[in-house]
Amino acid sequence: MNLKEVDDTQLVKQALANKEQFWLIVERWEKPLARYLKRFLTCTNEDVEDLLQEVFIKVFKNLNGYNEKFSFSSWIYKIAHNEAISFWRKTKTRPKVIDVDMELDLDIVENLASELNLEKEFAQKETSGMVREALERGLKANYKEVLVLRYFEDKSYEEMADILQKPMGTIAALVNRAKGKLKAVIQKKDII
Amino acid sequence: MSELNEKLKELISAEQIKQKPKWRFLLKNWLFWAFFGVAVLFGALSLAVVLEHYRADDLLMLKGLNKSFTDYFFLTVPYFWLVSFAGFILLSWYNLRHVEGGYRINPWLAALLNLLVSLLLGVALFSFGVGELVSETIDREPAFRCFNQRVLVWENPEEGMLAGKVVKVAKQGLVVISFAGREWLVDTSEVELGFEIKVGLEVRIIGEQTGQGSFEAHDIRPWFGPGQSGSGVLRRVR
Numbered sequence: 001m002n003l004k005e006v007d008d009t010q011l012v013k014q015a016l017a018n019k020e021q022f023w024l025i026v027e028r029w030e031k032p033l034a035r036y037l038k039r040f041l042t043c044t045n046e047d048v049e050d051l052l053q054e055v056f057i058k059v060f061k062n063l064n065g066y067n068e069k070f071s072f073s074s075w076i077y078k079i080a081h082n083e084a085i086s087f088w089r090k091t092k093t094r095p096k097v098i099d100v101d102m103e104l105d106l107d108i109v110e111n112l113a114s115e116l117n118l119e120k121e122f123a124q125k126e127t128s129g130m131v132r133e134a135l136e137r138g139l140k141a142n143y144k145e146v147l148v149l150r151y152f153e154d155k156s157y158e159e160m161a162d163i164l165q166k167p168m169g170t171i172a173a174l175v176n177r178a179k180g181k182l183k184a185v186i187q188k189k190d191i192i
Numbered sequence: 193m194s195e196l197n198e199k200l201k202e203l204i205s206a207e208q209i210k211q212k213p214k215w216r217f218l219l220k221n222w223l224f225w226a227f228f229g230v231a232v233l234f235g236a237l238s239l240a241v242v243l244e245h246y247r248a249d250d251l252l253m254l255k256g257l258n259k260s261f262t263d264y265f266f267l268t269v270p271y272f273w274l275v276s277f278a279g280f281i282l283l284s285w286y287n288l289r290h291v292e293g294g295y296r297i298n299p300w301l302a303a304l305l306n307l308l309v310s311l312l313l314g315v316a317l318f319s320f321g322v323g324e325l326v327s328e329t330i331d332r333e334p335a336f337r338c339f340n341q342r343v344l345v346w347e348n349p350e351e352g353m354l355a356g357k358v359v360k361v362a363k364q365g366l367v368v369i370s371f372a373g374r375e376w377l378v379d380t381s382e383v384e385l386g387f388e389i390k391v392g393l394e395v396r397i398i399g400e401q402t403g404q405g406s407f408e409a410h411d412i413r414p415w416f417g418p419g420q421s422g423s424g425v426l427r428r429v430r
Binding site for chain 1: 194196197199200201203204209210211212213214216217292293295296297298299
């Protein structure tokens, strides 16, 4: 079977009918969720692996709870997001480690930086570095989560609403506030 | 198979991790819908009792006490039932937010819809007499009377308000046991009664305390309902 030709709903049905097919879901979603967790959390690769394990255990346990009316991507991201938030709460006092792999998101960071309209204040290269650092160290979870989902995971407001279990209007307002907060953090850092 | 897949396979097998059955998710969703429905219904019932409270006409009757509008308005507002109504609106909103897809609804719109549904249903229940039934049922239970603000308001002979059950009927007066359990000799010579007062009837009386355990009535009406036409209209014989 060519995994690429099978949609998520079909994969779920197969996995429910035969537990051995669950590994196909893991195979499809392991890398995207690992990337999402690394982008959202400032943690080591080992932490991400442990989290991924927890995420997929929860996916396995709750697979009968998936409703085809909603996108499977949003459903699985919701589970990953909830695990990430639990991890964030447990480890917020730990010193943060920025993962070098984040360099691969340079174009996304530059895109976000350009939206903040800081060109007059800082050179573009500087801004990108400051955006990354502000994202890693300067924002609360509720602001970082919307920016990561919107700009790094390229989720629509509808998908974000399903992942974060909030109305779309609230999501839109949160994204705007998060960008404002990010800009304020960057500008403040420069003053200091 | 990836390393993660191998680990998961071992873990699921070793710890015998089971999948939750579909019925659990369906039940959870149905329960939230059921609690939503119950909260809307109880909110509507609370509103029906509030409307019944005003239908009982205490506001008009208390005008006879010559208090300011503000005084008798705040005396008669059914606080317990209004708080109950607001509480059930909030509960129904909470349950709606937790049904599948409920989070997508704008919270203000959800609250407004809940309020509208409870208002419409409350008015409908009131029209069918359900408010009166609930109010009477609660009033008849001594244990629940403390929730009935009307009872507390009317147990106020010093201010000219009295309510209770008629235990004896005579030509010029009644013996009434108030809801607080006190016995009163009520002089009805100044009132032309438009309805028949029988032993066992619960009544509310506007008038004046004339002594320890004695009361002169200026207006009498049945406790339940606004009273029949011509009931308790003051006709001073002076």
